[in-house]
Amino acid sequence: xxxxxxxxxxxxxxxxxxxxxxxxxxxxxxxxxxxxxxxxxxxxxxxxxxxxxxxxxxxxxxxxxxxxxxxxxxxxxxxxxxxxxxxxxxxxxxxxxxxxxxxxxxxxxxxxxxxxxxxxxxxxxxxxxxxxxxxxxxxxxxxxxxxxxxxxxxxxxxxxxxxxxxxxxxxxxxxxxxxxxxxxxxxxxxxxxxxxxxxxxxxxxxxxxxxxxxxxxxxxxxxxxxxxxxxxxxxxxxxxxxxxxxxxxxxxxxxxxxxxxxxxxxxxxxxxxx
Amino acid sequence: xxxxxxxxxxxxxxxxxxxxxxxxxxxxxxxxxxxxxxxxxxxxxxxxxxxxxxxxxxxxxxxxxxxxxxxxxxxxxxxxxxxxxxxxxxxxxxxxxxxxxxxxxxxxxxxxxxxxxxxxxxxxxxxxxxxxxxxxxxxxxxxxxxxxxxxxxxxxxxxxxxxxxxxxxxxxxxxxxxxxxxxxxxxxxxxxxxxxxxxxxxxxxxxxxxxxxxxxxxxxxxxxxxxxxxxxxxxxxxxxxxxxxxxxxxxxxxxxxxxxxxxxxxxxxxxxxxxxxxxxxxxxxxxxxxxxxxxxxxxxxxxxxxxxxxx
Numbered sequence: 001x002x003x004x005x006x007x008x009x010x011x012x013x014x015x016x017x018x019x020x021x022x023x024x025x026x027x028x029x030x031x032x033x034x035x036x037x038x039x040x041x042x043x044x045x046x047x048x049x050x051x052x053x054x055x056x057x058x059x060x061x062x063x064x065x066x067x068x069x070x071x072x073x074x075x076x077x078x079x080x081x082x083x084x085x086x087x088x089x090x091x092x093x094x095x096x097x098x099x100x101x102x103x104x105x106x107x108x109x110x111x112x113x114x115x116x117x118x119x120x121x122x123x124x125x126x127x128x129x130x131x132x133x134x135x136x137x138x139x140x141x142x143x144x145x146x147x148x149x150x151x152x153x154x155x156x157x158x159x160x161x162x163x164x165x166x167x168x169x170x171x172x173x174x175x176x177x178x179x180x181x182x183x184x185x186x187x188x189x190x191x192x193x194x195x196x197x198x199x200x201x202x203x204x205x206x207x208x209x210x211x212x213x214x215x216x217x218x219x220x221x222x223x224x225x226x227x228x229x230x231x232x233x234x235x236x237x238x239x240x241x242x243x244x245x246x247x248x249x250x251x252x253x254x255x256x257x258x259x260x261x262x263x264x265x266x267x268x269x270x271x272x273x274x
Numbered sequence: 275x276x277x278x279x280x281x282x283x284x285x286x287x288x289x290x291x292x293x294x295x296x297x298x299x300x301x302x303x304x305x306x307x308x309x310x311x312x313x314x315x316x317x318x319x320x321x322x323x324x325x326x327x328x329x330x331x332x333x334x335x336x337x338x339x340x341x342x343x344x345x346x347x348x349x350x351x352x353x354x355x356x357x358x359x360x361x362x363x364x365x366x367x368x369x370x371x372x373x374x375x376x377x378x379x380x381x382x383x384x385x386x387x388x389x390x391x392x393x394x395x396x397x398x399x400x401x402x403x404x405x406x407x408x409x410x411x412x413x414x415x416x417x418x419x420x421x422x423x424x425x426x427x428x429x430x431x432x433x434x435x436x437x438x439x440x441x442x443x444x445x446x447x448x449x450x451x452x453x454x455x456x457x458x459x460x461x462x463x464x465x466x467x468x469x470x471x472x473x474x475x476x477x478x479x480x481x482x483x484x485x486x487x488x489x490x491x492x493x494x495x496x497x498x499x500x501x502x503x504x505x506x507x508x509x510x511x512x513x514x515x516x517x518x519x520x521x522x523x524x525x526x527x528x529x530x531x532x533x534x535x536x537x538x539x540x541x542x543x544x545x546x547x548x549x550x551x552x553x554x555x556x557x558x559x560x561x562x563x564x565x566x567x568x569x570x571x572x573x574x575x576x577x578x579x580x581x582x583x584x585x
Contacts, residue, residue, distance in 0.1 A: 072474055074470055074474060104476055107476040108476040111474070111475075114470060114471060114474075115467075116467055118467040118468050118470070120468065120471065120485070120486050120490075121468075121486070121490040121492070122489060130475055130485065131475040131476065134476045134477055183471075184474070184475070187475075
């Protein structure tokens, strides 16, 4: 293994092993978030289970994307963003939203896929490799191995293995989104954030990505925001329901969808509002 | 409603004096706008017509091959030579130096303005930069000749009073606002989602700018430089004043040499008899200039169109 890896790139080394009984990958506690003066999250607390898919659902403007974007500090790009409380990454308990934690290091540990596919204006190969280069990985054969592995994990290897040098823009929307998933997976993140990853895709591409997400949970902990309740019910293990910046209910997906304990959740799930 | 009432209602609307006035006004406006657009096309067409017809006598007397390969340009000497090479090389020297100055500076400035500067800083800096474009070129010319050249002579041994180096540098500063303005627009047109993707993968702002934004804005940035180059090739006053008016085929930018534009200025100032061969050299040189700038403008135009369609 490359020497630079151990120094410059915590995320490229093997993920810290959790003890078998520890099932929590991250813990959100009393998280508040402000866009300048506007408070978008109010004291959100929830666990993220290891190697599970956690779905965050809720009506538009409920803060579900805002919560997701706290996990990798992407809010820091925009002036006026302010966090209070904690998102602790287990087992070390590192608070991802602490002011003293470098957001770039956070992003090296947490991968993200966005609503609209956003491949870089580069070749398919370079797209997936970009996250590895950022972490100081230069060894050609290792980069190639990682890229191939990530493309296979994202179930797109068969479609692109003959044209890795072609621009990523030549792919279809669904392929581009799977490429973005591969790009996020290549550095082996501890958490994978998906922000409505199928909202810009047609039903066939959506089905492909949904079946892919279920498989991904074997390797990585997934947090997905979706406005599609069927999708949350199909692919997630735990579900969090949010409304007006507050977490209303959190539980096993089956329980949330069949037997919610809060009326607001029931009303939303049965389509009475949202 | 019966068909009859429908027709009469339509007729009433058709006959309404108010609506008729509107129709007439719209027609007048459309005609006025069309004639403005047509005028600019007509003027361009007229310029091409004059360049071609006036340079025809020249190309009837001077073999085209000699025009391209002769290494001397002495149309008013008794033993006249008509080789465009000295003027062409001087033109490309000066424009090339301008690009050598404007390319790195322009890239740094536009990356700074689009990716690093706060909105308030950007709003303050851009007008200042654009003021550079408002300075009359004759001022730039004498600035090069009377201030910068004497200054540069202290550091560059063998620099002539007239030279290609200093006016080239000054032209670089002159085209900087154009280059920065267009390439910054191209960079800002790169969607925010690409920047978020770059940050999400763990890139720093510098990595994001150079690995994602510049490749994303590549065609627009290239177009900016092509247009800047085309402007440097066509620039007249700075080189006419500070690069001298002596056609000189040289590989040394410390020497003075007349560019195509400087030659045209020089000839137009004298009293050449209309219809003489020397007179038609002006138009032959002008035609060459036109073809060069047209080529670079068109290339830049197509590149710009391409980047507009990219997202």
